[in-house]
Amino acid sequence: MIRAVTLTVDGQSIEVPEGATLLDAATALGIDTPTLCWAANLTPVNVCRMCVVELEGARTLVPSCARKAEEGMVIHTDTPRVRTSRRMVLELLQSSVDTSTAPDLLAYAKRYGAEPARFGPHGPPANANERDAHHPGHHHVPAGAEAATVHQPRKVDNELYIRDYGKCITCYKCVEACGTDAQNTFAIAVAGRGFEARISTEYNVGLPDSACVYCGNCINVCPTGALMFKSEADLRDAGKWDEAKQTTTRTICPYCGVGCTLELTVQDNRIVRVMSPPEVSVTNGNLCIKGRFGVTYVSEGGG
Amino acid sequence: MDLHPISTPPTPEEVAAVNAVLGVDCAPDEPSGLRDAEARRHLLLPVLHALQARVGWVSPGGLGEACRRLLVPPAEAYGVASFYSLFATSPRPQTVVHVCEDVACALGGAEALCAAAEARLGPAGTPRDGAMWVRSPCLGLCERAPAAMVTKAGETPLTASWGNATVDELVAAARAGAGPERAEAAPAIPGVSLRLLRRVGVVDPGSLGAYRAAGGYEALRRAMEMGPNAVIREVTESKLMGRGGAAFPTGRKWQAVASQPVRPHWLVCNADESEPGTFKDRVLMEGDPFRLVEAMTIAAFAAACERGILYVRGEYPLATARLKHAISQAEAHGFLGADILGRGFSFHLELRQGAGAYICGEETALFASIEGFRGEPRSKPPFPVEVGLFGKPTLINNVETLCNVPDIVLNGGAAFAKVGTAQSTGTRLFCLSGHVSRPGIYEVASGTTLRALIELAGGVANGRALRAILLGGAAGTFVGPDDLDVPLTFEDTRRIGATLGSGVVVLFDDTASLLPHLQRIAGFFRDESCGQCVPCRVGTVRQEELLARISNRRPHGDVSREQALFADLSQCMKDASICGLGQTASSAIESAMKRFPDLWEGA
């Protein structure tokens, strides 16, 4: 028997089942809370701090995605403190990461009036694998004129998907999808620490030498386009990625008997991307290599 | 688990290092399901230590062997290894000399020492003749600045640290892979009735017999006569508050764990003393190790903990050695293990070493570290008393906090509370360093004024005028000469917008230029941020950049713009960071900039 908990959000009283989060409560009231690292099919890691809200009586803001609702809590989701932190999170990200293919983040930045340029121009990109070789606990004292970034060359080591960590906001979603929340393959983890924390295979080996099984469930959850179908990246590079010409269709995977829903993005009668909707109970937003990448035979000129 | 192995085969040396922790692999074909993996994961950190110590770095072959034995995914193991600064994930010389450049040492000539080291040994981080030197955050030897530490890998690995380091010693250490022989100084504290320090420097820390002759283990016997509830009652009555920085009432914490129905309960001693400027726990562990072991046993008895972990920072080789010895002596004489003192109570205590990560002093990060994961804090609630180590109810206390317990048990909570103020009871240890005449550890009654404490230490060194005091460490606050009459209690310091933290008192005389120290603090937090949450991961970088601009007198626009930027930055870090590190990363800097506004002009 699940008990109910009553709390107040922005002056409105709401009852939620025990175990529900503040985000659940806010969403139930129709309050649109920005999130980056949260996803319905992943365990909340509350690292992006985008969703913070003010809880009366608490010293700091609290992450609504992870904080469980308690009886009598009084929550404010749109105070100056909340807005400042959300704006700053966006400024910090935009000043250090290429967010050009992160639609949600760009929309939030607009909503909260983020001005990342306050920190100065972006510093130069790192060389390939430079950030991966960083030893924790040591860094060069900065001059401060430019804002340090995570910009770096793309990692392209297979024909299915690319890793563009200059676009990575380290939201942990890919690690969770590759690990305990879905795939349990653990090809990637967070390595290093601090500003040099990064998503990495063991010793930064390429994906073909890693545990990766190319399920692409990391791509499915990536909020910034840091992980991208190579077919999409190639089209974008060629200036041919055209969302106006695209259709999105849900169908069922042609392979085994599990019946995974595929969400196909089609451009010019070609499948350019395969995603999996998180709300479908069969897949929880996940696929295997065949469903993700092995379906292009219908549009690659046949066999 | 269907783990993908690392393809590099291990060398015999790497296998030996892994076997030294795990024993020889006799059943390679056994099942390897999730439960097996979960049961082994906590051995990852000890195995990484063994590889680093034996091989000189965490090599692919060695890590692969560790992963195979422990059922840890290689990517995760690499993520853990690359988290700690005392582990290397690329080849490096067998001998590494670490030179402390943190706040106290910086005031004690660290920069000159580093410059000399560079002249003699080459640039920091550059291998030369099988050795290299690196800059290090606080080594906890602040009373003997500048401090150094040497690590040497091999069949008989070595870690040694020492104070008042000279460049000749650094060069000799790089050559020999060993530190100089140096008698440690017992803290000489005049004029105060000592509680915590009474055996330090007096009683042989290596002798259980000497400890017992000096009253040791009477408290445990007494506690067992009283029973757990009475022990907790006395601790509660003593009004003892946590000495790690958070000042939480100890009795309440013990009661909360004792009353948890979920079993087992864990006891953890947080001996990851890493706050720059702090060395009090080291002195207690080095000087009176049995006291801590006894105190932990009492705590375990009171809160019904079957197992305990003593997590000591990796930079404390002497404390580690003495505690290991104390634990084995206590086990051998029936003071630890099964059926302690023949009273049917069992408590197993194990020492674990950190590996160079300030964040692991945060309690939930410390749990993650013990469990074999990256030392990343998690959100609270749930609190450790409910969901702590391995997800079980956990009593976690700081070294100094625990060391107060035997006296409370023997003399009663009321007697303990007679010293100090009504709210802040007992004595406290303070770590005085920087521009002070007699740097060292001082035990004074809570409520002693800052002025009295400094006078006890002989005042500002060389008779100079005082410019500022850093109270509470890098995560603390700067106060000025006007604040000297503040009584050193949690509540009084809070009243003036300062904090006691872990008892750090670093003096800056009127010759000190503060900005470089603020930059050092900013750089420290940037290095020590775990990198999980955005406000801290990027905020600490932006904070350091901002200070660099101020220091270089090249602000973006006019200074008021930088001030607004800093205000936003520090508010976001305080409000939205996951843990105390990010929440306090701007506090010392903010307090200094506020107290000394001319710093904004690059003064």
Added chain:
Amino acid sequence: MEETDVIVLWGSNARDAHPIFFHHVLKGIRNGAKLFVIDPRRTSTADWADSHLRLRVGTDIELALAVAREIIHAGLTHDAFLANATEGYEAFKAHVEPWTLERGEATTGVPAALIRGLAHAYARADRAQLCWTLGITEHHNAVDNVLSLIHLGLLTGHVGRPGSGINPLRGQNNVQGGGDMGALPHKLPGFQDVEDDVVRARYDALWGRPVPPKKGWHLTEMFEAMRRNELRALYVIGENPAQSEADAGHIKGLLTSRDILIVQDMFMTRTAELADVVFPGSAAWVETDGTVTNSERRVQRCRKALDPPGEARDDVWILAELSKRLGHDMGNPTPEQLWDELRLLSPMHGGMSWARLEAMDGIQWPCPTEDHPGTRFLHERLWAQPRGGRAAPFTLVDPDPPVDQLTDEYPIRLTTGRRLDEYNTGVQTSQYKNPLRKRETIDLAPADCARLGIEEGATVTVTSRRAAVRVTARIDPGLHAGLAFMTYHDADDVDTNLLTIEATDPKAGTAEFKATAIRVERDRPHGPASDLHAAHA
């Protein structure tokens, strides 16, 4: 699967063959369920097991008998369920009596302690799932294998309750749907018996044509009929028997000697290459609208996202046009019209309107009415008091070893299976740039390789009683001595099914892909290289 206490995967390498199903298993494990894997190989699935029972190939019935006897002897049967829901238990009890743990161990090679562990964990669990795949069904006695597993569910009552069930995992996205739709020789859509006059009359009335009153042939029977030359014309839709059937050499001969062979496929398969007429079909899952049914009986909507290439046509259009040319005009029915016709004829689909299928992301049959939510699990009726429907019978099943027996001449047991990144005959999966793709190998046990002087990567000749193929050897520490493994994903490289035996189950028609007797020989070095080698030696 996520809310259960014990999961038994028997003859199923779900980690590789049903990856997303295995996600649910993993959630179950993380929620505390214990996993038992019964497989001759140390598969990636077995790597997740709390207990892995490595039985000898083809001894599943023996193992199940020993497990059953242990459950009975330990007093762990669910007596109330047995009484209410089953029949024939007493005879079954007597039948399993000789199957002691010791005998089980001697026959299957699984240590008695592990057999006992499985029996006790499965029987004591509040909830337990038992799943199987082709490791059970690709045998000449597949039906007996399945029955012997079902008995375990009946003994313990792990049937028809939330978190408890016995589940075959379907290998293809619509193998369930094909059956649902009557693509079986003895069933009309909705699993209605074709020889039932009442049922057939409804079809006759709606279609205006009589449905043939006798059941037809299943695949194996068709090949037998071809051999007798009774079956002279063959129309193959979306199958590739020239590659997928055991003893492929013989099958090709049968196919090419028909009066006419028509193949409708989206690829020019090996079978299509043999055809007199090829109809270029379309990829039903993405070039047409329709439905499929997955392993959990969930009817799901496929939707058209692409136009078929060139002259390829919708399969329904091809059939309708063919029908027209043969003198019966079906018109040009839309998928929804066809579906509504099905709903009229198949009661278990009656409540699944097109709109509901769209809105609900699929519905699990039976779903008789539009207010029915679909059925999450079957056989709940067995728990009803009084029981609904007929009792679940125990059947006396005896072991029967693989047909292709091991001898000194063919001493190694070859079993076959699927890899994560490939699918069946590889027609679809050979197309994408798959970083996991490896050349076809024969996986051999380290002990056998040592004995035969075979090193990793050596070319070996694999010989069965039917054929020989050359293939690269791979040493797999997960194989016990005497066991070898191959896939049939890449017949252009290595035609594994030339080796396999065409021994089939008389009821199900499934072939014994899982048990072939082979010998493996290292290719003798010859030519200049070997001379050089000899000179150095």
